[in-house]
Amino acid sequence: MEGTRIRRRPPGFPGLAGRPKSHSRLPLTAIGLAAALVLTACASGKATTGATSQPAAGASSAAANTAGSGGGKVSLFVIGGKSDDPFWSAVKRGADDAAKVVKANGGNVTWLGPQNYDNLGPDAAKLILSAKSQGATAIVGADWVPEAQNEAFKAASSGGVPVFLFNAGGAEQAKNVGALTYTGSEEQLAGKAGGEFFAKNGAKNVLCVNTLPGAVNTEARCKGVAEGMSGGGGKSTQLPLPSSNFGNPTAVTQAIKSALLKDDSIDGVVTISTGDADSSAAAIEQAGAGAKIKLGTFDMNEAQLNRIKAGKQLFCIDQQPYLQGYLAVSQAYAYNAYGLLVAQNTLLTGPAIINAANVDAAISGVQAGVR
Missing domain, CATH: 3.40.50.2300 (Response regulator)
Known part of the structure; x- marks a missing residue:
């Protein structure tokens, strides 16, 4: 939640104070991998039944079996925040941009969010189960309150629906619920x-x-x-x-x-x-x-x-919310349609300290609705 959160401990994570402009960018290797997913997805409207990538540690075998299954229509469900939450509007902007590729290839992306945050964990759990019951071929979700949400995520992953965590939960909860990756901040x-x-x-x-x-x-x-x-x-x-x-x-x-x-x-x-x-x-x-x-x-x-x-x-x-929505949906689609999975089972989108030394570089992104 505002929103990232929260997992893996790679050396030299981006965005510490004192690194003025480049710190707000995702490592080039991760961007290249994500771009490759999207470009591959654009290359064909037909899913392949070829060899699939190996699932991340902790991912359920049932969900892994749906990778690149071909034939069926891709139907992704995203469990995110309130539609009027400014932070989540940037996440949704990224998800919507990635959804253009999904829709161009005959699939669809559905965004589900709570009415309010008063009962966040239980409400989010209901949305996860609703996505599963509506025929989701993959679920992208934030694990805000693990004790309330994890059983729902496990029901999805063990029932053959690949799960991709983003924004909250981190690598630890991704492993706990059988999710394939986590995309967000630490x-x-x-x-x-x-x-x-x-x-x-x-x-x-x-x-x-x-x-x-x-x-x-x-x-x-x-x-x-x-x-x-x-x-x-x-x-x-x-x-x-x-x-x-x-x-x-x-x-x-x-x-x-x-x-x-x-x-x-x-x-x-x-x-x-x-x-x-x-x-x-x-x-x-x-x-x-x-x-x-x-x-x-x-x-x-x-x-x-x-x-x-x-x-x-x-x-x-x-924490670059736009990238959280864009990369998580892109990964879910590429895995569903083609069996592609990035090598890093955690993709960091932050943190980056924005201060007087680098504030000008961040303003244009906010004005564009992506930061």
């Missing part, structure tokens, strides 16, 4: 990078505002921030707010303002979403603490980047 590492950046810029006590407590990716984010701050000689505590407050700027602003007025040693605030960052900016201003408190957020939009450019926000942590 949320704890992303949080650690943010905590280290706070510490490097003088913060000693950072408040991590979590409006989706209990979700595996948001919990990992706050945990990572605390780890990064600890390594820099500071500390971070979590402010968990009811998930019903997600998307309620007034409630979030008042809760953050109250926390700031209660503890005047707080000199940094980080949020798990851009909407919450806007609420934090308002809370900091209302508390009269703009000169003291540094603001950071996971994910980004034009408002965040403009604040960074104006010197009113320290950083954003980008």
Whole structure:
């Protein structure tokens, strides 16, 4: 969720602070593999029954048997966030662009999302089972709350439906549910990078505002921030707010303002979403603490980047949501239709620290609706 999260531990993951422009890009090898999938998919509208790639460790044999099965119509289902969630609109933009290839070759892609985030795990589990019952030939999904969702994912993968995790869950949960790959960010590492950046810029006590407590990716984010701050000689505590407050700027602003007025040693605030960052900016201003408190957020939009450019926000942590949707759907289609599977069973799309040194390079992507 905003959204990435969260798995494998490759050396030199992209996007740490101090690497101005190239850090926001996926390694060229991964981009080349993804491009190869899409180009191959464009080359023919007919599925092949030729040799298939080996499934990732932990993938169910039932799901693996559907690779490149040929003959049947490809029907992909994507379990993502709310349609009016700005972060998920960028993920969906990527999924929609990849879906053009699927549709051009006679298949279809269906996006399913919850009405709200009040009961996220159980609601997402129902969507997974709904996708399976509707004849999904592959399911792309975010594993936000494993204890609520994993049985549904396992029902799909063990029942012959390939599963591709993205955004949340990571390599660990991908293995647990029999998914073939995970595409997204390493949320704890992303949080650690943010905590280290706070510490490097003088913060000693950072408040991590979590409006989706209990979700595996948001919990990992706050945990990572605390780890990064600890390594820099500071500390971070979590402010968990009811998930019903997600998307309620007034409630979030008042809760953050109250926390700031209660503890005047707080000199940094980080949020798990851009909407919450806007609420934090308002809370900091209302508390009269703009000169003291540094603001950071996971994910980004034009408002965040403009604040960074104006010197009113320290950083954003980008997980490149467009790539999550685009690469995950591309992989699911290429596997379904042709038995193709990338060699890396985890594709990292982040993290990348966006700050005053590189903010200009990120603005055009946000304006295009892909970052």
